[in-house]
Amino acid sequence: MPALYNLTLQEVHNLLRNRDASSVEITQACLDRISQVESKINAFVTVTGELALQQARQVDDNRSYDQGSALAGIPFQSKDVICTRGIRTTCSSRMLENFFPPYDATVMEKIYANHGVLLGKGNMDEFAMGSSTEHSAFYPTRNPWDTSRVPGGSSGGSAAAVAADEVYYALGSDTGGSIRQPASLCGIVALKPTYGLVSRYGLIAFASSLDQIGPMTKSVADAALVLNAVAGYDPRDSTSINTPIPDYSKFLTGEANGMRVGVPKEFFGEGTQPGVLEAVNTALNVLEGLGVSVEETTLPSTRYATACYHIIAPSECSANLARYDGVKFGHSNSEAASIWDAMEMTRQEGFGPEVKRRIMLGAYALSSGYYDAYYLKAQKVRTLISRELDEAFQKYDVLVTPSSPTVAFGLGEKTANPLEMYLSDICNISANMAGTPAISVPCGFSDGLPVGMQLMGPALSEPALIRLGYAYEQSCRWRLSRPHI
Ligand code: GLN
Numbered sequence: 001m002p003a004l005y006n007l008t009l010q011e012v013h014n015l016l017r018n019r020d021a022s023s024v025e026i027t028q029a030c031l032d033r034i035s036q037v038e039s040k041i042n043a044f045v046t047v048t049g050e051l052a053l054q055q056a057r058q059v060d061d062n063r064s065y066d067q068g069s070a071l072a073g074i075p076f077q078s079k080d081v082i083c084t085r086g087i088r089t090t091c092s093s094r095m096l097e098n099f100f101p102p103y104d105a106t107v108m109e110k111i112y113a114n115h116g117v118l119l120g121k122g123n124m125d126e127f128a129m130g131s132s133t134e135h136s137a138f139y140p141t142r143n144p145w146d147t148s149r150v151p152g153g154s155s156g157g158s159a160a161a162v163a164a165d166e167v168y169y170a171l172g173s174d175t176g177g178s179i180r181q182p183a184s185l186c187g188i189v190a191l192k193p194t195y196g197l198v199s200r201y202g203l204i205a206f207a208s209s210l211d212q213i214g215p216m217t218k219s220v221a222d223a224a225l226v227l228n229a230v231a232g233y234d235p236r237d238s239t240s241i242n243t244p245i246p247d248y249s250k251f252l253t254g255e256a257n258g259m260r261v262g263v264p265k266e267f268f269g270e271g272t273q274p275g276v277l278e279a280v281n282t283a284l285n286v287l288e289g290l291g292v293s294v295e296e297t298t299l300p301s302t303r304y305a306t307a308c309y310h311i312i313a314p315s316e317c318s319a320n321l322a323r324y325d326g327v328k329f330g331h332s333n334s335e336a337a338s339i340w341d342a343m344e345m346t347r348q349e350g351f352g353p354e355v356k357r358r359i360m361l362g363a364y365a366l367s368s369g370y371y372d373a374y375y376l377k378a379q380k381v382r383t384l385i386s387r388e389l390d391e392a393f394q395k396y397d398v399l400v401t402p403s404s405p406t407v408a409f410g411l412g413e414k415t416a417n418p419l420e421m422y423l424s425d426i427c428n429i430s431a432n433m434a435g436t437p438a439i440s441v442p443c444g445f446s447d448g449l450p451v452g453m454q455l456m457g458p459a460l461s462e463p464a465l466i467r468l469g470y471a472y473e474q475s476c477r478w479r480l481s482r483p484h485i
Pocket of ligand 1: 129130174176177178179206313425
């Protein structure tokens with residue numbers, strides 16, 4: 001019998017329903033697990049143990065797990081970029097080190113309405129800028145499979161917490177791969193929804209035209225359950241899509257016969273580790289065995305995706321982060337002689353080097369004289385990338401790629417070279433550019449480290465991604481391997 005903390009969200013829900021465990025028991029099991037492993041992993045910025053036990057008690061008293069939601073009574077972690085009322089929300093930045101939001105993000109309201117139990121806030125790259133969680137202003141998170149390696153980023157704390165069995169699932173944010181890449185490096189599942197499917201209200205903005213919140217889970221079935229709870233129209237987010245939300249767990253059929261898969265060759269090129277190629281190619285054979293047709297295709301504009309992203313995302317970030325001026329909230333320098341000096345000092349002290357780099361890049365790309373050459377051009381390339389994907393989706397239901405060109409790399413290996421770090425998301429960026437959904441599913445190991453396979457589909461194709469991802473997962477059971485911490 002595996003320990004309580006080893007189970008998936010769905011398994012633990014069944015225990016609750018059958019009265020084989022209480023919410024307090026499973027919450028305590030996670031807290032014990034946290035005290036056992038957290039000092040080696042550093043996945044949390046804040047652990048809300050008392051609040052969690054209080055929420056769990058209430059769920060047990062009301063038997064909320066009998067009322068339909070699979071999330072009731074089950075502990076989760078929320079990335080520290082998602083506002084939680086009265087609970088410190090830092091973005092892993094000195095700027096927001098003492099920020100206690102006066103309101104909950106819509107996703108938090110939705111999970112609370114489902115009687116979820118908040119166990120804490122996830123460490124991340126500062127303001128979600130990075131691919132290794134080493135840009136956290138507090139401490140790096142470590143990969144549960146090998147603590148000398150990074151968990152990926154920017155939602156590295158969330159990926160590591162789920163992989164280390166500290167929580168059953170987490171909510172992360174994905175602007176250019178930030179849930180899929182760490183999920184891949186930590187051997188878990190992450191689903192980036194269609195842009196607008198999940199409300200961004202209360203998600204602290206990085207690049208507003210790209211940001212999207214998504215579930216990070218131990219299985220595809222669990223991702224469907226979390227998506228059920230968080231998807232849906234929100235009038236407080238002007239980019240929210242007003243569309244009926246299906247029950248995503250209906251697509252967990254275990255069969256994928258007749259689906260058409262395209263394999264864009266640009267994602268299998270130079271820079272992709274042989275062990276990653278081997279695992280993904282083996283997974284493609286498994287898909288064929290499930291009756292899926294697999295065909296090579298091409299997305300030539302992919303090679304511009306990283307360059308294009310690193311114009312658009314910093315441009316939006318330079319505008320979004322202009323609000324941190326030390327006046328209304330966040331860090332504030334009170335020693336400067338004038339308001340202008342105070343603002344300058346506030347930003348100098350509050351932001352780390354990567355955030356400053358992005359703000360400067362963005363301000364440059366948007367400045368008069370350079371706007372057309374950089375920002376406008378990047379927007380045109382973005383349209384090309386989207387069109388190419390649209391065309392591919394006329395022919396294929398799903399495109400399959402690696403989720404990351406490499407397995408988890410060593411701490412410190414890429415911090416000195418920002419460009420090398422930026423290339424970590426090369427497989428993920430296109431879906432953000434196009435606003436389309438993508439899921440990362442574990443597909444094996446290379447030298448003992450997890451490899452992830454990415455499935456991409458057209459807008460609102462979450463049902464197809466869940467169906468194919470689940471059928472694959474059922475035929476392989478990679479998720480049964482757990483890290484030894
Ligand atoms: N790693 C990418 C970056 O550094 C993406 C981050 C994200 O998705 N938030 O910008």
